Amino acid sequence: MAHAQEHKSHTKLIWKVFIILSIVTIVEVALGIVKPDALYLSKFLGTSPLNIIFIVLTIVKAYYITWFFMHMADEKKNLRRAVVWTAVFLICYLAVLVLLEGAYINDVLGPLTKWDY
Amino acid sequence: MEATIATKANGTSWGGGNNKPLGASYGKMMMWFFILSDALTFSGFLAAYGLMRFKFIDSWPIADEVFTHFPFLHGVHAPMYYVALMTFVLIFSSVTMVLAVDAGHQMKKKKVSFYMLLTIIGGLIFLGSQAWEWKNFIKGSYGAVQLNDGKIIQFVDASGHQITLESFAAPSHSERVQHTKDKGIWFKKEAALPPVSLTQVMEGFKANTDITIRTEQIDLSTRQKTIIPREKAMAYLNNSKAVVKGANLKVNEYGKTLFADFFFFITGFHGFHVFSGVLINIIIFFNVLIGTYQRRGHYEMVEKVGLYWHFVDLVWVFVFTFFYLI
Numbered sequence: 001m002a003h004a005q006e007h008k009s010h011t012k013l014i015w016k017v018f019i020i021l022s023i024v025t026i027v028e029v030a031l032g033i034v035k036p037d038a039l040y041l042s043k044f045l046g047t048s049p050l051n052i053i054f055i056v057l058t059i060v061k062a063y064y065i066t067w068f069f070m071h072m073a074d075e076k077k078n079l080r081r082a083v084v085w086t087a088v089f090l091i092c093y094l095a096v097l098v099l100l101e102g103a104y105i106n107d108v109l110g111p112l113t114k115w116d117y
Numbered sequence: 118m119e120a121t122i123a124t125k126a127n128g129t130s131w132g133g134g135n136n137k138p139l140g141a142s143y144g145k146m147m148m149w150f151f152i153l154s155d156a157l158t159f160s161g162f163l164a165a166y167g168l169m170r171f172k173f174i175d176s177w178p179i180a181d182e183v184f185t186h187f188p189f190l191h192g193v194h195a196p197m198y199y200v201a202l203m204t205f206v207l208i209f210s211s212v213t214m215v216l217a218v219d220a221g222h223q224m225k226k227k228k229v230s231f232y233m234l235l236t237i238i239g240g241l242i243f244l245g246s247q248a249w250e251w252k253n254f255i256k257g258s259y260g261a262v263q264l265n266d267g268k269i270i271q272f273v274d275a276s277g278h279q280i281t282l283e284s285f286a287a288p289s290h291s292e293r294v295q296h297t298k299d300k301g302i303w304f305k306k307e308a309a310l311p312p313v314s315l316t317q318v319m320e321g322f323k324a325n326t327d328i329t330i331r332t333e334q335i336d337l338s339t340r341q342k343t344i345i346p347r348e349k350a351m352a353y354l355n356n357s358k359a360v361v362k363g364a365n366l367k368v369n370e371y372g373k374t375l376f377a378d379f380f381f382f383i384t385g386f387h388g389f390h391v392f393s394g395v396l397i398n399i400i401i402f403f404n405v406l407i408g409t410y411q412r413r414g415h416y417e418m419v420e421k422v423g424l425y426w427h428f429v430d431l432v433w434v435f436v437f438t439f440f441y442l443i
Contacts, residue, residue: 010219018212025208029201032181032442041340051443058438062431069215069427071420076140083153091160098164102171110175114266115334115343117352 017068024057046103148421152428155390159432162386163439166379176333178372179342180441182279186253200441203246204433207391210239211430218423221416226405229419233402236426240395247388254380257363261370262318264356268333269372275327277344282360285328286313287320311360318360322350330354333372380440387436390429397422 031039031050039050067073072080139146170177180196187195217232260282262270274280293314294300296307313321322328329347336343345353361370369377401422410416 009223011216014212014215014219018208021208022205025201025204028438028442029197032197041338054438054442058434061434065211065427065431065434069211069430070424071218076138079139079141079146079149082139083149087153087156087160090157094160094164095167098168099171102168103174105168105172106174109172113176115332116349117356 013068017064021061021064024061028054028057142417144421145417145424148424152424155428156432159383159386159435162379162383163435166383166439169373169375169379173373173375175335175337176373177335178333178369178376179335179340183254183371183376184250184441185258186250188249197441199246199250200437203243203250204437206239206243206246207430207433210236210243211427213239214423214426218416218420221410221419224411224416226408226411229410229416230402230405233398233405233419237395237398237402240391240398240426244388244391244395247384247391251381251384254377255363255365257361257370259370260312260360260362262315262354262357263359263361263368264353265358266356267374269361269370270330270332270353270357271342271370272322272328273331273344275329277331279331280328282313282318282321282362285321285325286317287324289314289317312362313360315357315360319354319357322354383436384440387429387432390432394422394426394429398426 031053035050039053040048042049044052066084072084141149182196184200185194185196187193187199213232213235217229217236220228220232258281259271259279261272264270272280272282272285293310295310296302296305298304298306326347329345330350330353331342331344332353334343335341359368361368363370364377364380366374366378366381368374371377401418404410404418405416410418
């Protein structure tokens with residue numbers, strides 16, 4: 001069965017993924033240029049809603065690239081989890097620790113920075 | 118359970134059965150684990166960037182003001198467009214790569230080589246674009262003044278738009294020549310003369326009463342750099358140290374030098390990945406041409422190099438978000 005699958009062309013799926021990636025990128029760029037005040041200047045989860053949108057869209061893009069361009073969808077569950085779960089866990093762990101530390105340094109250092117002369 | 122019990126000895130020292138827990142060839146599995154470790158390396162760099170960004174959350178350069186160039190559009194304020202173009206080039210070369218892999222599954226040598234060629238061309242275009250982006254960043258756009266404590270002061274007109282140093286600096290009186298090895302100290306030289314001297318900037322500022330300065334500090338309610346009223350501006354300029362044009366690892370006219378350091382390091386590291394990806398693609402391309410994989414009976418090498426190539430694209434997606442969008 002696996003053999004029969006190998007001979008089938010996936011060109012249609014590839015172009016579909018390309019279109020999805022392009023649309024997501026265009027949305028990102030458009031938002032990045034327009035920067036609607038409602039999304040850009042308000043606060044949500046410690047940053048602006050616009051930044052959250054960007055990060056979510058980026059993860060969507062990463063999903064499509066990994067699953068359909070790198071064929072992660074066709075790999076065995078074991079390999080998929082060994083790679084994806086490790087990366088997701090370690091990156092989240094690192095990002096949370098390091099960003100919290102950065103915010104803390106800003107809390108301490110910010111008031112000491114001189115801005116008027 | 119079965120894997121832990123030797124069911125068949127069949128003459129070899131290990132009888133682990135034939136389970137293939139990961140169901141991938143050694144090469145492909147190792148490519149995946151290499152990609153995993155490389156992804157962690159990149160996330161380490163990006164997290165470090167995030168740390169510094171959070172540390173200086175109220176004075177970090179605004180990317181929209183830094184990357185505003187587009188080929189053949191001189192002086193047009195075009196943020197994002199160029200980098201969006203670069204992103205599309207890379208996504209498209211990813212598509213041609215995956216088409217090559219797909220053609221490889223069907224053992225179509227001609228198609229594989231054609232798509233590999235397109236992928237290589239896409240990679241080269243991306244590298245060229247990145248070089249152009251670096252050139253613009255290094256050359257700078259407006260120029261600024263650095264204070265003794267390292268802060269960057271930029272000049273704005275009455276409407277708050279940034280202006281170049283050359284547009285208001287007083288004409289030069291002294292004839293300052295470029296420091297080359299045959300003039301002055303023999304082991305020192307400078308790459309280029311600064312466009313204007315600090316004295317010229319100061320005199321020009323005094324003469325043009327409608328311009329003022331802005332600091333790196335970001336007003337958090339508008340997310341714009343703070344403009345200092347003209348009456349207070351001289352107090353800042355009296356502390357100035359040097360004229361800064363463009364960006365490098367030591368100074369950055371757009372603000373924090375760290376921004377330039379991270380930009381050069383992370384996009385440079387990514388660019389190096391693209392470069393090595395292009396090289397590997399070229400090697401595989403020639404292997405395809407001479408029929409190595411046709412004779413081997415499968416195009417798994419194309420698949421493996423494809424994995425690497427897609428990973429490079431994947432990293433760019435994140436670099437794009439964190440450097441240009443957020």
